[in-house]
Every structure is written in structure tokens, then in C-alpha cells.
Amino acid sequence: MKKFDKDRLLLAIAGPLLALVSAFVLTMIVLAATGINPIEPLRIMVENGGYEDVQILIVNQAGTYYLAALAVAIGFRMNLFNIGVDGQYRLAAMISALVGTAVTLPGPLHILVIVVVAMLTGAFWSGIAGVLKAKRGVSEVVSTIMLNAIATSLIAWLILPKNLGVQVEGSNDLTTGEIAESGWFPAVSMGDSGEIYGFTFIAFALGVVYWFVLNRTRFGFDLRASGASESAAAASGVDSKKMIITAMLISGAVAGLSGMPVLLGETHTYNLGFPVGVGFTGITIALLGRNSPIGIFFAALLMAFIDKASAGLDTEGYAREIGTIMKGLIVIAVVVSYELIRRYGIRRQQQKVGEELAAGHAMKTEKEAAA
């Protein structure tokens, strides 16, 4: 078994830490430069984060973000950039809501059907990009972005009342109808402050599955190998085309799941107000969390915190867009600081190897001298 490397762990933590600290400092500089008190908004955000109802919002949001980020991370591990998580997530939520409304089954089975439909829809949508990449060499970046736009139009068309949507009398909203109560996922009630969606726990549990599959199975090894070097993986017998399609399918299936906490726990319908942009935040989170299930967990909590804690800023007289600025700066800081840390790590490794070689040489010369 490999020896536990303390330095490696330290370096792994240093990257995100450096990114976060510099992002917060930059935010304060931006605030100060625009003539706003740089400390007060942050203080309010921390204070907001201390309230129970806001914490519940944060945990629930983090569950959704966690799934979206896992979906992105699976792609990243294989050098695939699935920007289409947002489209896969929305389409999956909508189709599974439709199916969930159409069928009525006993409790767990009903939920299972909805979840499976969501995974299949997400996988189907990302699979298109996977097949295009494997068979025709189409860049998945381009195809997934386009599939996002197509998903938007497709949903807008499907949800029209003349097609599959429902417009409740007197409402200006369009929905897919309401899922029967047997299809609602049980939630953990936190009393007066709200409830934590039950699916949030499944989301975090999937992190363990993700870790296991990637690090303890042959498939995970093949995936990481293809990501590290496609040609080397091919030489060792990995079918790269099959890997691309499989990775995209799994990524899409997980993306499909990311709509489940809200659908099964809150809205029980897909309507015009269903949250958007989850997939894009997922990209930031996967980057910040360095594709590790634990890193993503904390990154998801952080992003959810910025979202929810900044929402109350406007009632205190500050622009809530401060949260958006902060998120943007984190992305930039992450890219820069990870590169810096990587270079530092390489330099340090070279130094260490050099020292060891020198020491070995010294030992040899001592031996020679003794002889």
C-alpha cells in the first residue's frame, strides 16, 4: 500500500484555500473601489448563514449542486467537458415530471420510476453528444452547448397546453400537472424553519459511490487512464470510443438526477419557474472541488452559501449581485491558484528527487571511501 503523503494532501488543500482567500480579498477590493463598505456585506452574509431557515436552503441547494457537479466531474476525469449538464438536468426533470404525473404507483415504486426516467432522459441527451464525439469526432463542448439550446426549445414546446403541459385555471404559469403524493420523496422536517429534502441525502451518498467506482473498479481505472492519456490507455487495451460514450451516458444520468431533490421534495411539478443554471454552477463547483467527492461537497456548500446568504443583502441596502461577483472571482482564482500550486508542486518534487539522488550519491561515495 502506498505511503500516506502528507505533503500531497497539504498541496491539495492549499489550492482551494489560496483561491478562496484571494477571491474574498478581490471581492473586498472591488467593493472598496466602488465606494462600498467592503466588510459589512460579508458580515451580513455570514450572519444570514447563521440562521436555520437559510441553512436549510443552503443544504438543499448544495444537494442539487452536488449532483450537478458530480456529473461534470465524471466528464472531467476523462477529459470530457460536459457543458450540457444544465440542459440534461432540465429535460430530465421535465420528462420525469410528465411520467410521474401520468402514472400512479405505490410509494417507493413511484419514486423509483421517476428517478429512473430522469436518469434515462439525462443519459439519452448527453449520449447524443457522446455518440457524436465517438463516431464523428464532434467536440463535446460544442455539441453539449447546442443541445442545451435545443433542450430549452424542446421543453418550451412540450410544455405548451396544446401538447403535454397544463395551464391551471386562472394561472399564468405552465406546468406538467402535479405528481400524486405517492411520488413525493419523504423529507426531514426541521420544524418551523422548513425541511431538508430526503433526496439531498441520496445526493451526498452518491459521492461515496462516485469515489468507489472511480478508485476501486476496473471501469474507474480505465476512465481515469483515458483521461490522463488516451493513447496510453488505448495501448493498454482500453476502447476509447466505448469509454467516451459510457462516460457521457453516466455523466448525463447523474445530471438527470440533479433535478430530483427539487422535483420530488418541493415543486412536484415542472413549471416555468423551475430553477435554471444549475449545470453551470456545477462546472464551477467541480473545478473548485478538484473532481474529488469531498472537495465537491465543500465547494457545493460554499456556492449554496454564497447564493442563499447573498439573497438577503438587498434588504440591507447592498446589491445582492455581490454574490455573483464573488462566484465569478472564485472561478478565476481557482484556475490561477491551481496552476500556481501545480507548478510549485512540480518544482518541489524535482528538488526532492534531486536531494534524494544527491544523498544516494553521497552514500555511494562514502561506501567507496570505506572500501
Add this chain to the structure above:
Amino acid sequence: MRRITRIATVGIASAALALSATACGGKKSSDAAASPSESGGQKSAAIAYDIGGRGDQSFNDAAYAGLKKAETDLKIKGAEAEPTDGEGEADKVQRLTELARKGNNPVIGVGFAYAPAIKKVAPKFPNTTFGIIDDTSVTGPNVANMVFNEEQGSYLAGVAAAKASKTGTVGFIGGVEVPLIKKFEAGFAQGVKDTNPNAKVLSAYLTQPPNFDGFAKPDLGKAAAQGQLDAGADVIYAAAGLAGSGAIEAASTKGKWAIGVDSDQYNQAGLAKYKDSILTSVTKDVSDSVFNLIKSVEDGKPTTGEIRYGLDKDGVGLADSNPKYKEMTDLIAAVEKAKADIIAKKITVKTAP
């Protein structure tokens, strides 16, 4: 060893989650400023904005004007809250709950998107009146639904556009293709056709739901308007919230007419540069509906149920602030006639194109 460490961290992470969820003392965001004591017993009312927020020169600003009027006339304290991009129902529930817990009464959700949230929150605060604009699907003993006959106002805009147009081509720009905005389109197109059967109505929607940028991004409105102007339109009616200001800018730059929406946009400070080109605006008296509801609560007789604002009550209508509009007597006569006919139910305006 490495495996154990990883598993341990996963364990710690989930424990941290459980802790953050349970052991946080039960303090709620509304506990911080329990307002009745702090504000010295002064009554307060709250509005929660729709996408675009305050400063959209249109729908949300109309609601804000109502709150502002209540602040000066009724000496109450106004509270406001804005949505974040891409937020979900839970955020709206939390926002309304917080506003209600802080003692605001009434709490008004500006826009139909608040309907599911009000459905959940209203029963928990039976002594607070909840108002919702543009929706009658949520009902309750403490819910007031304020709805407007947008199609009637838009019909008049259609009449005005057909009369003012020289090319016989007019444009309609909808923010997001949702049923509400289709009411605007239906009324407008009908008004144009009834006035000039040969006129052409170009229709464009800026975005499809769930992308609500079409209510928020002026550049989209500007681009769509430029397209319609190039196609020969010389009057453009934009029902697109903040994005509509882009359409007004485009029409103004080309020296063509624009028709505003929701607020009397001729008088909006943010559009002062283009106001000479704003022929008229289809007003939707969100401002008065907000004010009336606050007043009814202050008077101790809170209104509930459906409150419909149509042409007959001047809940919708055309603004005549532009002096150039007042000069067009022929146009005004046609508009007045159409208005009388609608009130007398001689004309029924369609609500869907």
C-alpha cells in the same frame, strides 16, 4: 492507510452535514429584526419583486410606485425583496415567510411566479394578507388576487399603432413566450387588424421559458426591434419588462414610434432620452392595485379574492403624456371609440393569439 483516511473524511463530511442541519440553535432569519418592537409599532407592508427587480422601468417599478405612494400617504414602512437569477420555489417560500414573519402586512408577490409559494405560505399566517399579481389560481381567506385585462389595453395600443403607422407594418415584441405575454400579443394584433385590415403585424419573442432573460436584458429587445424596423415596421410595441427599454432605444434611434408597457414609460426617468419617441404606453395599474391592497389592510378591511382591473375601472389603458400623441386627434378619437366599445362589450378582445 490511504483508504482509511479517505473513508474517515467521508464520514466526517457527512457528520458535518448532520451537524450543520441540526445543531444550529434554531435561530431564523426573521428573528434578527423582529420589526414591530424595533420600528416602534409602525405598520409595514412588503413587496417581493419579479424577475428584473426594481429599476426595470416597467412592471416592477409600477409595483414600487404603489408601495412608495403608500409610504407617503399612509405613513407606513415599506419593505422590498428581489429574486435571484434561476432561483427555485424554496427561495420564494423563504422570502415570503421572512417578510411575513417580520410583521409586514400585506405581503405582495409581484408576478405569477409567486403563486406556488403563496399557496404554501399563506395558510401559515392567517392574520397576514397576501397579495398576488397576475394570478387567480391560488385562493384563500387571506389571499388577494390582482389581475388585469392586459388584452384590452393592448387592443387600444393596436388601434393607436395602426393609426400612427405610415408603412402599414407594426411590430410586437414579447419578452418571454408565456401565456401572460400572449394576452398582450392577442389584443394588440386584434386592435391593429380591426383598425386597418391590411396592416401587417410582426411578432417576436425574445426568449423561451425557463430562460427569462427576455424580461431582463435590454440588448435582446434592441436586437429584435432593429430586425423589425429593418423589415419595415414603424411602430413597435414591446411587452418585455426591462428588455423593452432596448426596443424603445432602437425605435427612437431610427426616429420611429415605440409603445411602452405597464408603467407610463414616457415619464420614466431612465428612458428620458428616448421619451419623444414613446407614442404612448399600455398602462397596467399595478401601482394602484398595490396601493389599494395596502390601504384596505390599513383600514382594517383587507380585500381578498379576485380583484379585476379592466378598461372600465382604468385598471389598464393608454397613457397620453406625450404631447405629440395629444396632437393626433384622429388617433385619439379611434382609441376612445374602441375603448367605449370594449366597455360596452361591443368588442370582445381575445386573450390568446
